[in-house]
Amino acid sequence: MSAIQSITVLGATGSIGVSTLDVIARHAERYKVFALTADRRWQVLATQCLIHQPQYAVLKDPASARELELELRRQGCTTEVLQGDEALAQVAADKQVDVVMAAIVGAAGLLPTLAAVKAGKKVLLANKEALVMAGGLFTRAVAQHGAVLLPIDSEHNAIFQCLPNHRADYLADGLKSSGVRKILLTASGGPFRNTPISDLAQVTPEQACAHPNWSMGQKISVDSATMLNKGLELIEACWLFNTLPQQVQVVIHPQSVIHSMVEYIDGSVLAQLGNPDMRTPIAHALAWPERIESGVASLDLIATARLDFTTPDYARFPCLRLAQQAAEVSGTAPAILNAANEVAVAAFLQRRIRFDQIAVVIDQVLSRLSSTEPHDLAHVQAADVEARSLAQQLIAS
Ligand code: NAD
Numbered sequence: 001m002s003a004i005q006s007i008t009v010l011g012a013t014g015s016i017g018v019s020t021l022d023v024i025a026r027h028a029e030r031y032k033v034f035a036l037t038a039d040r041r042w043q044v045l046a047t048q049c050l051i052h053q054p055q056y057a058v059l060k061d062p063a064s065a066r067e068l069e070l071e072l073r074r075q076g077c078t079t080e081v082l083q084g085d086e087a088l089a090q091v092a093a094d095k096q097v098d099v100v101m102a103a104i105v106g107a108a109g110l111l112p113t114l115a116a117v118k119a120g121k122k123v124l125l126a127n128k129e130a131l132v133m134a135g136g137l138f139t140r141a142v143a144q145h146g147a148v149l150l151p152i153d154s155e156h157n158a159i160f161q162c163l164p165n166h167r168a169d170y171l172a173d174g175l176k177s178s179g180v181r182k183i184l185l186t187a188s189g190g191p192f193r194n195t196p197i198s199d200l201a202q203v204t205p206e207q208a209c210a211h212p213n214w215s216m217g218q219k220i221s222v223d224s225a226t227m228l229n230k231g232l233e234l235i236e237a238c239w240l241f242n243t244l245p246q247q248v249q250v251v252i253h254p255q256s257v258i259h260s261m262v263e264y265i266d267g268s269v270l271a272q273l274g275n276p277d278m279r280t281p282i283a284h285a286l287a288w289p290e291r292i293e294s295g296v297a298s299l300d301l302i303a304t305a306r307l308d309f310t311t312p313d314y315a316r317f318p319c320l321r322l323a324q325q326a327a328e329v330s331g332t333a334p335a336i337l338n339a340a341n342e343v344a345v346a347a348f349l350q351r352r353i354r355f356d357q358i359a360v361v362i363d364q365v366l367s368r369l370s371s372t373e374p375h376d377l378a379h380v381q382a383a384d385v386e387a388r389s390l391a392q393q394l395i396a397s
């Protein structure tokens with residue numbers, strides 16, 4: 001093993017951030033924390049700074065940054081506190097950083113993640129929304145700046161592990177050229193897999209956030225309940241593995257033990273299995289191509305006993321169909337889909353719209369705005385802003 005690697009964790013206080021710090025803490029001989037960032041939860045960030053002693057802590061919110069500064073000085077911690085969007089990009093791109101965990105939720109993660117890519121870092125991508133919004137620009141920047149992009153999303157990490165080692169081949173010529181027939185993207189089906197469809201109008205944010213198998217942030221939990229998350233993951237898979245939506249089949253697998261599969265043209269199907277604990281993909285990507293302990297217990301196949309598979313029901317999960325359509329249209333359609341969804345999910349969490357209206361908002365925004373071919377970041381950001389504003393108007397009316 002070479003020198004200790006310096007890591008920036010973007011979104012350190014979130015579900016993925018906390019799991020990442022748990023894995024890092026198990027391997028002090030391999031990793032040290034360079035910077036930790038969050039939106040505004042300064043108390044959690046203060047505790048993390050006292051444990052990991054990073055060089056920098058960044059908060060997006062200025063008032064929270066002042067509180068953090070006071071608290072760290074009071075505790076005698078030397079971590080320097082920065083604030084704002086530029087500082088997020090700065091700690092993602094700093095010369096001293098080897099690895100960036102991109103775990104900010106939503107479109108807010110795009111710029112700092114892209115800053116890490118443009119600085120040629122090893123980027124561990126949890127922030128799927130960044131790739132959904134700007135996949136073409138993002139993957140071109142990865143190639144141009146020699147960054148290494150590794151998937152943290154459990155399904156994509158599983159697919160990555162099941163694909164051939166010669167990544168350069170499929171990244172250049174597509175998955176078909178590597179003998180892959182299709183990707184089987186598994187989905188738990190979320191908390192409402194068996195709820196009568198007529199009851200979905202009444203579900204509460206608390207019910208939507210109570211995922212049966214995974215403990216995650218609120219936004220991705222709601223996305224899992226609508227299955228828009230699987231749609232975002234379909235788009236994510238197309239960019240990560242250079243394939244088309246038609247080559248990706250979504251399969252409901254309620255136990256979340258198989259994290260996804262790859263089928264080859266000779267009929268072989270490779271799967272990656274494990275307990276539903278994000279420390280496995282995090283440890284895999286951190287150490288890749290080596291392997292390290294993650295703290296995850298052995299999978300007990302006898303206790304698991306059975307693995308079930310079904311096809312998704314589009315009447316129950318209209319968001320999945322909307323995302324598949326946006327994937328096929330491509331251009332700015334995925335960015336529009338993502339923006340409308342972020343606004344709709346926030347409104348649902350604030351009890352301003354019903355659960356079943358999330359799909360209605362996305363559908364209306366997608367049908368009123370036309371997709372164009374994004375030539376630069378400003379173009380993607382303009383599509384994002386326009387879709388957000390239309391979604392807000394629809395919700396307000
Ligand atoms: P979370 O809500 O628990 O945490 C989000 C983090 O982002 C927090 O640290 C928060 O402070 C920070 N943040 C939020 N808004 C910000 C802003 N405007 N500017 C700067 N920082 C901001 O979310 P999570 O569940 O950890 O998910 C993070 C990302 O990882 C999402 O894109 C999600 O889709 C993806 N992901 C999560 C899981 C999981 O198991 N949690 C699995 C796969 C993929």
Ligand code: MG
Nearest residue numbers: 153154155233
């Ligand atoms: Mg996932």
